[in-house]
Amino acid sequence: MSAHRESPPSAAGQLQPYGIRISLRPLAGPLDAAPFLEALLSETAAACVDAGATLIGHLKCALHDGRSRLFCNLTSARSGASCRGDGPAAVQPGVEARLDLAVLVYGLSTEEIDRIVARVLEGLLLPAAVVWSRSEPSHHAHR
Numbered sequence: 001m002s003a004h005r006e007s008p009p010s011a012a013g014q015l016q017p018y019g020i021r022i023s024l025r026p027l028a029g030p031l032d033a034a035p036f037l038e039a040l041l042s043e044t045a046a047a048c049v050d051a052g053a054t055l056i057g058h059l060k061c062a063l064h065d066g067r068s069r070l071f072c073n074l075t076s077a078r079s080g081a082s083c084r085g086d087g088p089a090a091v092q093p094g095v096e097a098r099l100d101l102a103v104l105v106y107g108l109s110t111e112e113i114d115r116i117v118a119r120v121l122e123g124l125l126l127p128a129a130v131v132w133s134r135s136e137p138s139h140h141a142h143r
Helices: 033-050 110-125
Strands: 018-026 055-064 069-074 082-085 097-106 130-134
Touching: 018 110, 033 055, 033 069, 033 082, 033 097, 033 110, 097 110, 110 130
Parallel strands: none
Antiparallel strands: 018 097, 018 130, 055 069, 055 097, 069 082
């Protein structure tokens, strides 16, 4: 199976589903979960539009801390992201959490989306002293 699939073209352009699994670990202070996830989705959507995405389909993520999950989704850059679930209010220093992220936008390649996601993650996590790494190869949202 190929690394990524393309859907048939639509009026909005090509759709290449993108997904990534990320490990996060705060080093100094706690990472406030809902504000981080909302910013991640909103900033990723805005950057995708700036990069030429013709339509935002759906951005969604789930943060797992080993005990519970917090879900967040965005279907419109204008209305922003919203979170729900019984997940952690914060990821505590030294605790590793898993973040699953899916980005469905029209008009961008998975490689472009990957670069955008990496930039947004760096911008949000570096100042918060949170280390992150890919725990699975990207571009495998829908196998």
